Amino acid sequence: MIQLRNVSRRYGERTAVNAVDLDIPGNTIYGIIGKSGAGKSTLIRLISLLEKPDSGEIRFGEDRVDNLTGDALIGQRRKIGMIFQNFNLFGSRTAGGNIAYPLEISGKPRKETERRVQELLELVGLEGRGNAPVSTLSGGQKQRVAIARALAVEPDILFCDEATSALDPQTTRSILELLKNLQKNMNLSIVMITHQMEVVRDACRSVAVLDEGKIAETGLVADIFSRPQAAVTREFLTHLNPLESIAESSCPDLVRWSHEGGAYILRFRGAVTGEPVLSRLARKFDIDVNIRAGGVQDVSGIAVGTMIADLAGKPDEVAQARAWLESQGVSVEENKE
Ligand SMILES: Nc1ncnc2c1ncn2[C@@H]1O[C@H](COP(=O)(O)OP(=O)(O)OP(=O)(O)O)[C@@H](O)[C@H]1O
Numbered sequence: 001m002i003q004l005r006n007v008s009r010r011y012g013e014r015t016a017v018n019a020v021d022l023d024i025p026g027n028t029i030y031g032i033i034g035k036s037g038a039g040k041s042t043l044i045r046l047i048s049l050l051e052k053p054d055s056g057e058i059r060f061g062e063d064r065v066d067n068l069t070g071d072a073l074i075g076q077r078r079k080i081g082m083i084f085q086n087f088n089l090f091g092s093r094t095a096g097g098n099i100a101y102p103l104e105i106s107g108k109p110r111k112e113t114e115r116r117v118q119e120l121l122e123l124v125g126l127e128g129r130g131n132a133p134v135s136t137l138s139g140g141q142k143q144r145v146a147i148a149r150a151l152a153v154e155p156d157i158l159f160c161d162e163a164t165s166a167l168d169p170q171t172t173r174s175i176l177e178l179l180k181n182l183q184k185n186m187n188l189s190i191v192m193i194t195h196q197m198e199v200v201r202d203a204c205r206s207v208a209v210l211d212e213g214k215i216a217e218t219g220l221v222a223d224i225f226s227r228p229q230a231a232v233t234r235e236f237l238t239h240l241n242p243l244e245s246i247a248e249s250s251c252p253d254l255v256r257w258s259h260e261g262g263a264y265i266l267r268f269r270g271a272v273t274g275e276p277v278l279s280r281l282a283r284k285f286d287i288d289v290n291i292r293a294g295g296v297q298d299v300s301g302i303a304v305g306t307m308i309a310d311l312a313g314k315p316d317e318v319a320q321a322r323a324w325l326e327s328q329g330v331s332v333e334e335n336k337e
Contacts, residue, residue, distance in 0.1 A: 001026045002047060002157070002191075007056030007066075009042050016042040017053070018213035026061075026156075029183050029190040031200040031221070033236060034210035040193045041161065043210065047191070048080050048159050049073060060157075081150030085162040087142040089134045089149075095141075096121065096130030099148045106153060120148040124178060140171035147178065151186075158182075160192045164199055176203040197240040201225065201299050209233045222302040226269035227331045234333060237306075238265070264322075266307040267331040269299075277328055278309070285321040287313030308335060 002024040009017040016039045024030045024047075034040045045051040047058060049065060058066040065076050089098050096117045103113040121130050124144040134142065143163060150158055160179065164172040180203060183190050192204060200207050200221055207224055209216040209232055216230035228234045268277070282289045294307035311318050322332045 001061060002189075003057075003059040004047070005057045005059075007046060007053045007058060009039075009046055009051065009053050015213050017046065020056070020210075020213075020215055022208055022215060022218070024189070024191060024208075025206065026189045027183075027187050028205045029180065029192060029203050031192045031194060031204035031207035032210055033194055033197065033200055033207055035195060035232070037212075038210045039213040040195075040210055042213075044159055044161055044191070044193050048082060049077050078153060079156040081153070081155035081158045083143065083146045083150050083158070083160050083163045085165045087139075087146045089142055089145060091134050093134065094130065095126060095132045095134060095137060095145045098134065098145050099130075099152055102149060102152045116152065120152055123151070123182070124148045138171070139167050140175060143167065143171075143175050144178065147175075147182070151182070151188075155188075157189045157191065160190060160194075162194060163192070165194070165196070169198075172199070173202065179203060197236045201240070201297060205300055209236070220300070222269060222299045222304060225297070225299045225304045226267045228267075228333075237267075238336075263310045263335055264308070265333045265335050266309060266325065267304065267333070268307075268329060269304045270302055277325070277330060278307075281321055281325060284324065285313065286317050287311050287321050 002022075004020050004022040007017060007020045007022075008015060018039075020043065032040055032043065042051070046053050046066070049068070053066055056066070057064055060076065060079070063076070068076055090101065093101070099117045099120050100113050103116055108116070117130060118127075121127050124147050126141060126144050126148070129137070129141070134145070137145065147158075158179075163179075164175050167175060176199065179190060179192075182188055192199060194200060204221050206219065207221050208218040209224070209230055211230070211232040216232050217224065217228075224233060225237065228237055278289050278291070281287070288310070290310040290312070292308040292310065294305065294309075296303050296305045298304075311321055313321070325332050
């Protein structure tokens with residue numbers, strides 16, 4: 001478990017991370033999502049002990065780590081692996097040579113290093129590619145090498161900083177699948193920094209939404225998807241949900257399709273998705289329901305439905321209908337698009 005209390009980091013006049021409190025559970029994949037400039041990279045530099053906060057405390061488990069220096073700092077940093085958007089591989093080395101690097105500098109004997117490199121290549125699905133020059137690898141393969149290199153020294157925590165942002169959607173999915181499997185099989189804690197809600201949906205169990213250096217909200221991904229609280233979260237979901245992404249999602253259940261928008265966004269989860277809530281709504285209230293688009297996404301194994309609909313009728317009837325929907329576990333939001 002990583003714990004941040006009142007952590008701030010300023011650059012001159014600019015407060016990049018502002019009084020952040022965060023509990024990142026261990027042994028899971030935790031997402032931190034934010035727009036460009038929200039402070040994600042700064043936050044990850046602080047948590048990975050590359051920079052010190054101006055104020056506040058960071059703990060790994062019981063140990064306070066933000067104030068460490070010397071060998072104690074090096075010891076804690078050994079527990080952390082990192083992968084990046086642009087892979088940061090050594091172009092002059094082969095795939096295997098990159099993976100061997102951290103083992104070589106930690107003084108592992110050559111035979112052991114060779115054996116471990118083979119194991120790691122297998123682990124990331126690159127068996128037989130150890131001698132390939134980095135320049136001959138695809139983006140997805142390069143990221144697999146970077147993952148293997150990060151895992152070579154058996155870290156407790158793997159930080160992924162926009163690790164799939166440079167990859168196409170299919171490669172992104174395969175890298176996320178790999179990370180999910182590694183997390184499960186190695187009891188790893190993974191923290192994923194991203195600006196893509198798809199990455200949060202497809203890989204993370206919990207998420208923190210960062211906005212202008214502050215935590216806008218945190219929660220289980222399925223809860224955030226079905227009942228977003230902060231305006232910035234809704235904005236992320238609006239860009240992901242209503243039209244294109246539903247059609248592309250791995251579990252499309254498209255009801256209808258329209259580019260004309262709709263007055264309301266309805267979100268619901270679990271059992272509610274299977275119930276004929278809208279037909280009951282239309283029977284119960286004197287309103288017309290026009291579904292513009294809708295679908296069900298798989299969010300960490302939980303079905304989360306999103307529907308864009310018009311609810312037309314007298315204002316008080318529509319207000320009552322909205323209140324009834326909320327009482328049935330359906331979150332109703334005006335569509336600002
Ligand atoms: N080393 C630095 N010196 C000065 N300002 C910085 C530094 N690092 C970050 N900032 C500022 O802090 C704010 C947050 O930046 P940060 O890179 O953490 O955001 P981000 O969410 O990672 O954005 P992006 O996705 O664009 O990288 C920005 O206004 C940025 O200009």
